[in-house]
Amino acid sequence: MNIKAIKSEIDYNNALLRLEEIFHAPINSPEGDEAEVLSILIEKYEDDHYAIGAPDPIEAIRFRMEQMDMSKKDLAKVLGYKSRVSEILSRKRKLTLKMIRNLHDKLKIPYESLLTDY
Numbered sequence: 001m002n003i004k005a006i007k008s009e010i011d012y013n014n015a016l017l018r019l020e021e022i023f024h025a026p027i028n029s030p031e032g033d034e035a036e037v038l039s040i041l042i043e044k045y046e047d048d049h050y051a052i053g054a055p056d057p058i059e060a061i062r063f064r065m066e067q068m069d070m071s072k073k074d075l076a077k078v079l080g081y082k083s084r085v086s087e088i089l090s091r092k093r094k095l096t097l098k099m100i101r102n103l104h105d106k107l108k109i110p111y112e113s114l115l116t117d118y
Contacts, residue, residue: 001034006045015042058091060113061103068107078106091118 006012019038025031055063065075072089076082079099087093095103100114 001030001037003034003037003041006041012042012045012049015045054113054116056116056118057095057100057114058089058118060109061107062089064107064109078102 004011006015015038019035019042022031022035022038025035054060061075064070068074072085073082076085079085079088079102084093088095088099095114100111103109103114104111
């Protein structure tokens with residue numbers, strides 16, 4: 001096993017190629033151990049260099065609506081204001097605390113996603 005820290009894109013690409021070669025190695029074999037260590041190093045490098053931020057509240061709402069096959073009319077039932085749905089989705093109006101609570105309780109959108117600035 002010849003493993004070293006991933007410090008550059010070249011190291012990262014080489015690690016990906018090696019992991020692809022040994023990906024299906026048996027778990028308790030030397031190559032299986034190497035695959036496990038490589039996957040940890042690759043994940044760390046990706047977290048540091050390719051981090052994906054949390055969605056803003058409107059993106060989170062749209063995503064959940066899509067997942068649940070909801071219409072704007074359905075969302076109006078959650079928010080309590082039929083006329084405000086378009087304003088909120090177009091970012092012309094901010095969410096109120098009551099709306100945030102309803103979105104969290106009824107659509108299970110995490111508070112962390114709903115409380116960020118947008």
